[in-house]
Amino acid sequence: MKRYLMNLKMSKKLLLSPLCVMALLIIFGIVSYMGNLNQKSAINDIFNNRFKGYQASAKVSNDLANVHANVYKVISWANAQYDASRIDRIGKEQLSTVDNALEVVKTIVASKGVTKEQKKLYQEATDQIGEYKKAIQSVIELASTDLNSATMFMSTSDDAFQILNKTLQNLLVVENKLSKESYDFSQKSFVRVLIVSVAVMVIAVVLSLCISIFMAKLILKPISGTVEVIEEISRGDLTKRIDISGTDEIGEMGRHFNVFVDTLHDTIMQVAKSSNEVSSAATMLDGAAEQMAAGVEEAATQVNSVATASEEMSTTSSEIAQNCVMVVKSSEKANTSAMTGEGIIQETISVMNRINERVKQSAGIIKSLGARSEQIGEVVGLINEIADQTNLLALNAAIEAARAGEHGRGFAVVADEVRKLAERTTGATKEIGATIESMQSETKNAVTSMKEGESEVELGTKEASKSGDALKDILKQVNTVTTEINQIAVASEEQTSTTNEIATNIQQISGVMQDTAKRIQENAGAATKLANLSKELQNLVGQFRIQAQQ
Numbered sequence: 001m002k003r004y005l006m007n008l009k010m011s012k013k014l015l016l017s018p019l020c021v022m023a024l025l026i027i028f029g030i031v032s033y034m035g036n037l038n039q040k041s042a043i044n045d046i047f048n049n050r051f052k053g054y055q056a057s058a059k060v061s062n063d064l065a066n067v068h069a070n071v072y073k074v075i076s077w078a079n080a081q082y083d084a085s086r087i088d089r090i091g092k093e094q095l096s097t098v099d100n101a102l103e104v105v106k107t108i109v110a111s112k113g114v115t116k117e118q119k120k121l122y123q124e125a126t127d128q129i130g131e132y133k134k135a136i137q138s139v140i141e142l143a144s145t146d147l148n149s150a151t152m153f154m155s156t157s158d159d160a161f162q163i164l165n166k167t168l169q170n171l172l173v174v175e176n177k178l179s180k181e182s183y184d185f186s187q188k189s190f191v192r193v194l195i196v197s198v199a200v201m202v203i204a205v206v207l208s209l210c211i212s213i214f215m216a217k218l219i220l221k222p223i224s225g226t227v228e229v230i231e232e233i234s235r236g237d238l239t240k241r242i243d244i245s246g247t248d249e250i251g252e253m254g255r256h257f258n259v260f261v262d263t264l265h266d267t268i269m270q271v272a273k274s275s276n277e278v279s280s281a282a283t284m285l286d287g288a289a290e291q292m293a294a295g296v297e298e299a300a301t302q303v304n305s306v307a308t309a310s311e312e313m314s315t316t317s318s319e320i321a322q323n324c325v326m327v328v329k330s331s332e333k334a335n336t337s338a339m340t341g342e343g344i345i346q347e348t349i350s351v352m353n354r355i356n357e358r359v360k361q362s363a364g365i366i367k368s369l370g371a372r373s374e375q376i377g378e379v380v381g382l383i384n385e386i387a388d389q390t391n392l393l394a395l396n397a398a399i400e401a402a403r404a405g406e407h408g409r410g411f412a413v414v415a416d417e418v419r420k421l422a423e424r425t426t427g428a429t430k431e432i433g434a435t436i437e438s439m440q441s442e443t444k445n446a447v448t449s450m451k452e453g454e455s456e457v458e459l460g461t462k463e464a465s466k467s468g469d470a471l472k473d474i475l476k477q478v479n480t481v482t483t484e485i486n487q488i489a490v491a492s493e494e495q496t497s498t499t500n501e502i503a504t505n506i507q508q509i510s511g512v513m514q515d516t517a518k519r520i521q522e523n524a525g526a527a528t529k530l531a532n533l534s535k536e537l538q539n540l541v542g543q544f545r546i547q548a549q550q
Contacts, residue, residue, distance in 0.1 A: 394419030
């Protein structure tokens with residue numbers, strides 16, 4: 001058995017004690033669980049069956065006692081000649097209460113937790129409630145009509161109530177007995193679980209302690225032997241080996257450690273042979289490192305030159321981007337001015353269209369004025385003809401007045417005045433005619449000028465429209481140029497960013513190369529130190545005890 005335990009894996013040895021404890025704890029848990037189930041069953045029986053059954057039985061008993069007292073109240077009210085409707089109402093309420101009690105009893109009988117003894121008593125109570133209901137129903141019905149008969153039936157009701165009440169009291173006694181039995185069962189389960197739990201805990205502690213002590217000795221003995229061998233090896237004696245007595249992890253460790261010591265033994269021998277070669281190689285490495293450091297410094301100088309050129313290119317790209325931005329701003333201003341000019345031309349076209357309309361209206365008015373002038377000329381011609389006829393009549397009147405002699409002198413004066421008036425009218429008419437002819441001539445000239453002005457306005461409108469179209473084309477070209485310049489600016493900025501990044505990277509490369517040069521110089525120094533260390537290594541190897549030295 002001991003050999004079997006020694007060959008067990010370390011994990012199994014370490015888990016043996018906890019597994020035993022866990023097994024006992026599982027037993028403890030199962031026992032506790034079963035005890036809790038029993039307690040839960042007892043508590044559920046006490047609450048769901050015993051308590052509720054007791055509560056229902058007590059309620060039925062209390063309700064029926066109140067009903068019996070209220071039936072006596074019905075008799076007393078009937079004897080006191082109370083209102084029949086009130087007596088009838090309270091009687092119906094009592095019958096309803098009895099019906100409810102009967103339903104409660106039937107419900108309890110149908111439930112699962114009822115024992116045979118309870119079911120028998122509840123069945124008796126059901127029959128007795130029916131008998132009691134018949135008795136009090138007769139009392140209630142006769143209370144208002146035949147008080148003596150009602151009183152007689154009341155005696156029967158008392159007997160029925162006493163029998164029913166006794167049955168209900170027996171039910172309460174049974175419920176108390178069953179509740180006590182459930183409680184006693186719960187207490188016994190608790191005590192049983194407590195005893196088993198304490199026993200399992202004590203056994204678990206004792207067993208775990210014993211197994212732990214035994215396994216500790218079983219594990220520590222080979223470890224102590226291994227530690228002694230390792231102490232000898234740590235002092236430089238590579239001829240010592242661990243004595244292997246098992247196949248567990250400690251035995252595996254011993255085997256692997258022995259292999260390690262064998263390998264270390266061979267390695268030390270090989271190191272001793274190679275230390276001289278390392279010394280010569282370190283010397284050669286020192287010279288090569290110095291040459292490499294010189295080459296790296298030259299490369300760093302060239303990289304610095306490239307970094308300077310990249311910075312200059314970045315500056316140029318930045319200036320291009322700034323100039324593009326200025327050109328874009330100028331293009332935007334030109335675009336704004338062109339848009340303003342387009343608006344002004346559109347307004348000019350609108351104004352010239354309105355002028356054209358006004359000119360057309362004025363031409364129409366002047367034409368109408370010319371027509372009116374012609375009508376006035378016709379009227380003036382008519383007046384001129386009338387004046388000529390008047391002058392002729394005045395001449396005839398003067399001739400007739402001369403013939404009349406002295407009698408016609410006054411008439412001659414009037415005729416002379418009429419003739420003068422006719423002459424003045426003729427003169428004025430001629431002046432009006434001349435004026436009208438002049439107006440007609442001027443009107444014709446004005447109409448001609450209006451037509452020419454209308455043509456000029458239409459021509460100006462067309463030219464303004466052409467100017468507007470030209471400005472629109474200019475706007476499109478300006479927008480196109482602005483977009484292209486923006487693209488150039490963006491590209492210049494991206495080029496500047498890229499160039500800056502390249503310059504930064506080159507500077508980083510330069511720093512890395514400078515750092516590399518320093519590292520190479522340090523490596524050269526390290527190679528020198530390596531040569532010295534190889535000599536020291538030869539001295540250290542000589543401190544180990546190996547087979548070749550025995």
